[in-house]
Amino acid sequence: MEQFFLQLTNGLAVGGIYALIALGYTMVYGVLKLINFAHSDLFTLGAYLGLTLLTSMALTDRLGPFWGTVLLAFMVMLLIAIVGALLDRVAYRPLRQSPRLSAVVSALGASIFLQNTVMLVYGARFQVYPQGILPSTAIRVMGLDIPMVRLIVLCTSTLMMLALFFFIQKTKTGTAIRAAAIDQGAARLMGIDVNRVILMVFLVGPALGGVAGLLVGLYYGQINFTMGWGYGLKAFTAAILGGIGNIPGAMVGGILLGVIEAMGAAYLSIAWKDAIAFCVLILILIFRPTGLLGERVAEKV
Amino acid sequence: MSLLSLKRLTKNFGGLTAVNNVSFDVEPGAIVGLIGPNGAGKTTVFNLITGIYAPDQGEILFAGKSLVRLRTHRIIAMGIARTFQTIRLFQNLTVLENVLAGCHCQMKGGVVASLLHTPLQRREERKAIVGAMSILSFVGLHREAQQVAKNLSYGNQRLLEIARALATRPKLLILDEPAGGMNEQETGRLVTLIRKMRDQGITILLIEHDMSLVMKVCEQIVVLEYGSKIAEGPPEAIKQDPRVIEAYLGTDSDW
Amino acid sequence: DPVKIGLMGPMTGSWASEGQEMKQVLDLLCEELNAKGGLMGQKVAVVSEDDGGDPRTASLAAQRLATQGIAAVIGTYGSAVTEATQNIYNEAKIIQVANGSTAIRLTEKGLKYFFRTCPRDDEQAKVAAATIEKLGVKKLAILHDNSTYAKGLAEEAKGLLAGKKGLEIVFFDALTPKEQDYTAILTKMKAAGPDFVFFTGYYGEGGLLLKQKRQMNWNVPFMGGDATNNPDLVKIAGKEAAAGFYFLSPPLPKDLPTQEAKAFLAAFTKKYGNPPNSIYPVLAGDGFRVITHAIAETKSTDPEKLAKYLKTELKEFPGLTGKISFNDKGDRIGEVYKVYKVNAEGQFILEP
Amino acid sequence: MALLEIAGLHVRYGNIEVLHGIDLRVGEGEIVSVLGANGAGKSTTLLSISGLVKASAGSIHLGETPIHKLPAHAIVKQGIAQVPEGRRVFGTLTVEENLSLGAFVRDEKGEVRQTLGWIYELFPILAERRRQLAGTLSGGEQQMLAIGRALMSRPRVLLLDEPSLGLAPLLVKAIFQTLKEINGKGVTMVLVEQNARAALKLAHRGYVMELGRIVLEDSSSALMENPEVQAAYLGGEKGR
Amino acid sequence: MTNQRTIITISLANVVFASLPFFLNTYWVDVLNSIGIYSILALSLNLIVGHAGLFNLGHAAFYAIGAYTAAILNTGYGIPILALLPACGFTAGVFAVLIARPIIHLRGDYLCIVTIGVGEIVRIALINDVFGVTGGANGIFGIARPSLFGFSVRSPQHFFYYIWTFAGITVCLFHLLENSRFGRALNYLREDEVAAEGSGVDTAHYKLAAFVVGAVWAGMAGNIYASKMTIISPESFTFWESVLMFAIVILGGSGSIPGMLLGAFLIVGLPELFREFANARMLVFGAAMIAMMIFRTQGILPAKQRRYSLPESSGEESGTG
Numbered sequence A: 001m002e003q004f005f006l007q008l009t010n011g012l013a014v015g016g017i018y019a020l021i022a023l024g025y026t027m028v029y030g031v032l033k034l035i036n037f038a039h040s041d042l043f044t045l046g047a048y049l050g051l052t053l054l055t056s057m058a059l060t061d062r063l064g065p066f067w068g069t070v071l072l073a074f075m076v077m078l079l080i081a082i083v084g085a086l087l088d089r090v091a092y093r094p095l096r097q098s099p100r101l102s103a104v105v106s107a108l109g110a111s112i113f114l115q116n117t118v119m120l121v122y123g124a125r126f127q128v129y130p131q132g133i134l135p136s137t138a139i140r141v142m143g144l145d146i147p148m149v150r151l152i153v154l155c156t157s158t159l160m161m162l163a164l165f166f167f168i169q170k171t172k173t174g175t176a177i178r179a180a181a182i183d184q185g186a187a188r189l190m191g192i193d194v195n196r197v198i199l200m201v202f203l204v205g206p207a208l209g210g211v212a213g214l215l216v217g218l219y220y221g222q223i224n225f226t227m228g229w230g231y232g233l234k235a236f237t238a239a240i241l242g243g244i245g246n247i248p249g250a251m252v253g254g255i256l257l258g259v260i261e262a263m264g265a266a267y268l269s270i271a272w273k274d275a276i277a278f279c280v281l282i283l284i285l286i287f288r289p290t291g292l293l294g295e296r297v298a299e300k301v
Numbered sequence B: 001m002s003l004l005s006l007k008r009l010t011k012n013f014g015g016l017t018a019v020n021n022v023s024f025d026v027e028p029g030a031i032v033g034l035i036g037p038n039g040a041g042k043t044t045v046f047n048l049i050t051g052i053y054a055p056d057q058g059e060i061l062f063a064g065k066s067l068v069r070l071r072t073h074r075i076i077a078m079g080i081a082r083t084f085q086t087i088r089l090f091q092n093l094t095v096l097e098n099v100l101a102g103c104h105c106q107m108k109g110g111v112v113a114s115l116l117h118t119p120l121q122r123r124e125e126r127k128a129i130v131g132a133m134s135i136l137s138f139v140g141l142h143r144e145a146q147q148v149a150k151n152l153s154y155g156n157q158r159l160l161e162i163a164r165a166l167a168t169r170p171k172l173l174i175l176d177e178p179a180g181g182m183n184e185q186e187t188g189r190l191v192t193l194i195r196k197m198r199d200q201g202i203t204i205l206l207i208e209h210d211m212s213l214v215m216k217v218c219e220q221i222v223v224l225e226y227g228s229k230i231a232e233g234p235p236e237a238i239k240q241d242p243r244v245i246e247a248y249l250g251t252d253s254d255w
Numbered sequence C: 001d002p003v004k005i006g007l008m009g010p011m012t013g014s015w016a017s018e019g020q021e022m023k024q025v026l027d028l029l030c031e032e033l034n035a036k037g038g039l040m041g042q043k044v045a046v047v048s049e050d051d052g053g054d055p056r057t058a059s060l061a062a063q064r065l066a067t068q069g070i071a072a073v074i075g076t077y078g079s080a081v082t083e084a085t086q087n088i089y090n091e092a093k094i095i096q097v098a099n100g101s102t103a104i105r106l107t108e109k110g111l112k113y114f115f116r117t118c119p120r121d122d123e124q125a126k127v128a129a130a131t132i133e134k135l136g137v138k139k140l141a142i143l144h145d146n147s148t149y150a151k152g153l154a155e156e157a158k159g160l161l162a163g164k165k166g167l168e169i170v171f172f173d174a175l176t177p178k179e180q181d182y183t184a185i186l187t188k189m190k191a192a193g194p195d196f197v198f199f200t201g202y203y204g205e206g207g208l209l210l211k212q213k214r215q216m217n218w219n220v221p222f223m224g225g226d227a228t229n230n231p232d233l234v235k236i237a238g239k240e241a242a243a244g245f246y247f248l249s250p251p252l253p254k255d256l257p258t259q260e261a262k263a264f265l266a267a268f269t270k271k272y273g274n275p276p277n278s279i280y281p282v283l284a285g286d287g288f289r290v291i292t293h294a295i296a297e298t299k300s301t302d303p304e305k306l307a308k309y310l311k312t313e314l315k316e317f318p319g320l321t322g323k324i325s326f327n328d329k330g331d332r333i334g335e336v337y338k339v340y341k342v343n344a345e346g347q348f349i350l351e352p
Numbered sequence D: 001m002a003l004l005e006i007a008g009l010h011v012r013y014g015n016i017e018v019l020h021g022i023d024l025r026v027g028e029g030e031i032v033s034v035l036g037a038n039g040a041g042k043s044t045t046l047l048s049i050s051g052l053v054k055a056s057a058g059s060i061h062l063g064e065t066p067i068h069k070l071p072a073h074a075i076v077k078q079g080i081a082q083v084p085e086g087r088r089v090f091g092t093l094t095v096e097e098n099l100s101l102g103a104f105v106r107d108e109k110g111e112v113r114q115t116l117g118w119i120y121e122l123f124p125i126l127a128e129r130r131r132q133l134a135g136t137l138s139g140g141e142q143q144m145l146a147i148g149r150a151l152m153s154r155p156r157v158l159l160l161d162e163p164s165l166g167l168a169p170l171l172v173k174a175i176f177q178t179l180k181e182i183n184g185k186g187v188t189m190v191l192v193e194q195n196a197r198a199a200l201k202l203a204h205r206g207y208v209m210e211l212g213r214i215v216l217e218d219s220s221s222a223l224m225e226n227p228e229v230q231a232a233y234l235g236g237e238k239g240r
Numbered sequence E: 001m002t003n004q005r006t007i008i009t010i011s012l013a014n015v016v017f018a019s020l021p022f023f024l025n026t027y028w029v030d031v032l033n034s035i036g037i038y039s040i041l042a043l044s045l046n047l048i049v050g051h052a053g054l055f056n057l058g059h060a061a062f063y064a065i066g067a068y069t070a071a072i073l074n075t076g077y078g079i080p081i082l083a084l085l086p087a088c089g090f091t092a093g094v095f096a097v098l099i100a101r102p103i104i105h106l107r108g109d110y111l112c113i114v115t116i117g118v119g120e121i122v123r124i125a126l127i128n129d130v131f132g133v134t135g136g137a138n139g140i141f142g143i144a145r146p147s148l149f150g151f152s153v154r155s156p157q158h159f160f161y162y163i164w165t166f167a168g169i170t171v172c173l174f175h176l177l178e179n180s181r182f183g184r185a186l187n188y189l190r191e192d193e194v195a196a197e198g199s200g201v202d203t204a205h206y207k208l209a210a211f212v213v214g215a216v217w218a219g220m221a222g223n224i225y226a227s228k229m230t231i232i233s234p235e236s237f238t239f240w241e242s243v244l245m246f247a248i249v250i251l252g253g254s255g256s257i258p259g260m261l262l263g264a265f266l267i268v269g270l271p272e273l274f275r276e277f278a279n280a281r282m283l284v285f286g287a288a289m290i291a292m293m294i295f296r297t298q299g300i301l302p303a304k305q306r307r308y309s310l311p312e313s314s315g316e317e318s319g320t321g
């Protein structure tokens, strides 16, 4: 039983990170129907930029761990958002009118490019975050030691997701994003500036990915230039699991995937953990072909 | 025996009953119109016949055989062809290839025959192209045969849909608003075409809101409202039917 | 014409850090050699190719090197990658000295021109088993990462220890490398109740395991294979968590009393600002030194002569990682492995 | 002074030119109908007014403002709304969400609500289906939604591309009636219709397009008397 | 006649290409071999992605199944590797049926993630030495070289002719396949599934068939790869491999056979050309990928419309019967 709860909190924390990254995939996908494979490398870049800022500006020393980290997070979000928008400008915008899969290949190229940029700039070795920025204590809940960091990670990601959810569902810009996701031409006829919407998406999505990178760095302390692939694949899986293009879906998918993995590792086999996660995914999709909260299908014949 | 007969057909979408206990028959060689206000369930009836939706209740018999729960392509192979309310062509393929899609179920060549281009396969292919071209001439599109479908004008796209449907050699052809987006002149040509098809022995069931067309070509009309059949009969009777006038035609007797 | 020595290593991809440092080491040694006048009156040049850490790319890299008139090739890191190139070099009659490929079967094929400066997995497994027995372990957990190397080592050790009296292997499984959260595995392993854990994977995962183990308040001692020999392990885990960690490794240059090792360490640190991070690039350096020594001694780049020299005449060559001799299969002879332990300051201390 | 003035408009798709110099004027408060065979370029003309396709030459002015250089969303802000060909409702949004998107350029919440109420009065069936996904509406229902959505922005100029397409006869009448009323409130309209008789009955003036050119321009009544127009667009016999 | 001209050009190009091993050094010949294998893989994936429009990012799974079938049966039972060619295609095809059947109804990106998942499951299964026959992470070594009538294919030059003969046959067969009822049916379902079904095309059947034919060829490519490398390990069948194949299809111009060959030249060949850039070579490659896609958004050699020679008497109107 103890194992179960430990694995659960563990799965939730990892799932929270998957979900944060998944949101970036889902947002871009929703509007452009593009699987932004480079998103995972923006996540990596977020982790590295976070490290640079952390060590060069000593924010946490000056402002204390809490406010320092918050400020750091905002700076990382800002920087990665800019990179995201640039990426769109350079690699995706010229492909707006072309077949969907062309942009996917461009995204793959961008992913290779970004990953190797990080390698060349920061070196191929592991980089290590300074210790002790996030509290290393555990809190006792019902006789179980649950590390604080997990709660922090889970709370941060949940907060960001909720904020995004309200932004998309309740604000005018959010509605514009959803409309542009369905039919860009019609959206423009409503007076929506589609280019602004896309820019918005490429600011917000990568920003969330960047924050996820920072969280990973702070939480695990170790980052490397190839870490994006693994997280990216998981996050993309999570986005699909929840129903791609669907924001609550990405959250549910991410958290669920984290928990499935943890449970698979705990009760079945560690070595087969990823295979188990993919099997569950396939099973779910066989029975719910558009994911758990999949897009509301509205194709009328 | 009727060619097509619907028996107490019902289809629900969530809480909405789109088709409610509808029965009617289509006799061989007839031209039957299905009319009714928007959202009455006409397209849904077509989708039930062609297996895109499965009915919640009721029976659909085609030449005595039940169509319920058959996959669409099987139903097509049995001799029913359709066009769609919103045009659904293979936009990036040529006009000829669009028609060849209709020929598909007449042909047999499988993977291996295709890989090796066996003589049998080649003969079959030849025959299909000849057939497709004659259908294109029949609807008047043979000059556009090698054009990409998306470059056709709207009216021609509608004709191409009909050509594709004809290529399946249907006994029954069902047309969902074939005249939508056509002007008078084009509608006139469509009327001729429909009659010509009937003369070839094809039974026709059509949905249309253009009453001039419906009253001109249909011999029998079925009227739906809110999913239920409210009237059935020849055009003259339907024109006079007070319920139909109230629900659909309006009092103005322009037609 | 200069004497060309090939270097095949992972310059990109997941193992890029190893390959790039291999190049640093060889560049340094080559410079030093040229400063001393080169070989047979010629300059020496290092020709390096990227194998991407993947067998197919490696086979192309090998073909490419094979056409460039190299006298010998150093590398590469991964066993499967090396294996994909062995035939190519062998058919082209080029001496290959691998530096990180420890899989046993590489030298069991009887290839004439293949050598390696790293010891084999069974060597290491023997030392590991002996150490574990010496420490009086009762319940052992073995964790690998499913890579050729780690799994091979884990299975060898398991084979050697299975059936030993008083020792039970309570856990044997693999983690997925390149992930960051291993608490699920640690939690599961802890439930099996081992009093000692042997982790055969790499330092990145090793550091995280130590760190996360400590976060769970679990105090079981860990031992790693030679792939955990990397100062980054301590950085990743943190000094507190890394303290008390054992690992096996060929002796580090800093622990060698020889002149060569000390000089190399100083020169490397001077040129690149830090001591070498991984032991494998240093082993690549040994490969380079052995080969260039053989060329100097035989005054020839003829592979037959070189191979013969290496197998029969080279004895106790003072390498950067200790004395080097090769047996007939091309394997390095002698007890190479030492046991290290991390102290409270995070330094690697040679166990007596 | 014309409210909307198109001069020498050329439009090309890729390297095929489909409009070869269109001149079209719409006075304030006028309804102008555009007739023409399939593929004549009627929809293209409307799309270029809205800025969804860009002119390769020529100009479009709304009052004094040249709008052919503006992006589509800015043109909507200028008060031009369109009911596009093929309806293009947002299929995975609800009816009500679609309608509120129609009012995207408007800020005053209260007035928007009022307009919404008015639309529901015009098309009661939409009120019934307000929570249904637009994509599952029947063809005619979608057409109503598209018209309602365009009206939500309270446009000065309304561009209608075959608004009667797929609508039941009763409803066609009702919609033309509605358009007349809206026009009475000062909304200027450009109406592209295959149902030429109804269109000319409603419109003040009309244009006839053929193969990307305007070939005829006259008052509606004159066009209805024109034998060529009668033959091509009104049907030889007594049409609808 | 233009037709004759093309035939002459193609034959000439073939002769020039076939003489390449006499001019190039072994390394470049081996690069061409790699390109050949990827051409075959891309051609097979092109059926699934390019023609049927099914988003498959797990093609390496079929490739792996073929390679492992060859390796296991050859090293374990001593069956000649060349004789195993059909067997490899067969197992990969059977695997495709088993896998594709339940997932075939998934649309677009859902199918994509499932194929990625299948690819990963296969790779993980190989690493974990499933059924105890795959050799785990070590893989399988000692695979025999192909030999035909006592002639053994050994050197890269030999493999050049072996691989490119196979690739040539594949090109011819797939060209015929594309220009037939089968090829068209795949296009119909790519364009509009509902309309295809509504025209009487059994869409589920053709989706499955596309997967199977693609898998069969990938399986045979796996056999060739295994015999060329003589050692295979799971590292050669990662997600990255699937990505490469996919990139070849799209970059080359999906649906176009010449596109596949050119795409393979670019995707496999460019990283080799970029060796000059040392550590930055993949960076340059990534940038090149973006640039090529932007300059040729439809792919480098996009598919052309099929042309049919029409019957003479298509002018006058005739009946439908």
Ligand SMILES: Nc1ncnc2c1ncn2[C@@H]1O[C@H](COP(=O)(O)OP(=O)(O)OP(=O)(O)O)[C@@H](O)[C@H]1O
Pocket: A300, B013, B014, B016, B018, B036, B037, B038, B039, B040, B041, B042, B043, B044, B045, B085, D136, D137, D138, D139, D140, D141, D166
């Ligand atoms: N897939 C679906 N999900 C939910 N409701 C649906 C679906 N398909 C149709 N409906 C509803 O069923 C009713 C009947 O639709 P149908 O398309 O059959 O109408 P129709 O008679 O063809 O109308 P029109 O003449 O406007 O095309 C409509 O109210 C529509 O909203």
Ligand SMILES: Nc1ncnc2c1ncn2[C@@H]1O[C@H](COP(=O)(O)OP(=O)(O)OP(=O)(O)O)[C@@H](O)[C@H]1O
Pocket: B150, B151, B152, B153, B154, B155, B181, D013, D014, D018, D036, D037, D038, D039, D040, D041, D042, D043, D044, D045, D085
């Ligand atoms: N996106 C496009 N790409 C290429 N050609 C197009 C495109 N859209 C329309 N065309 C072509 O431009 C011409 C004019 O088309 P348009 O849609 O404006 O005609 P229309 O008068 O509205 O006809 P309809 O009555 O069929 O709606 C036609 O020949 C059409 O084939």
Ligand SMILES: [Mg+2]
Pocket: B042, B043, B044, B085, D138, D139, D140
């Ligand atoms: Mg309908």
Ligand SMILES: [Mg+2]
Pocket: D042, D043, D044, D085, D161
């Ligand atoms: Mg139009």
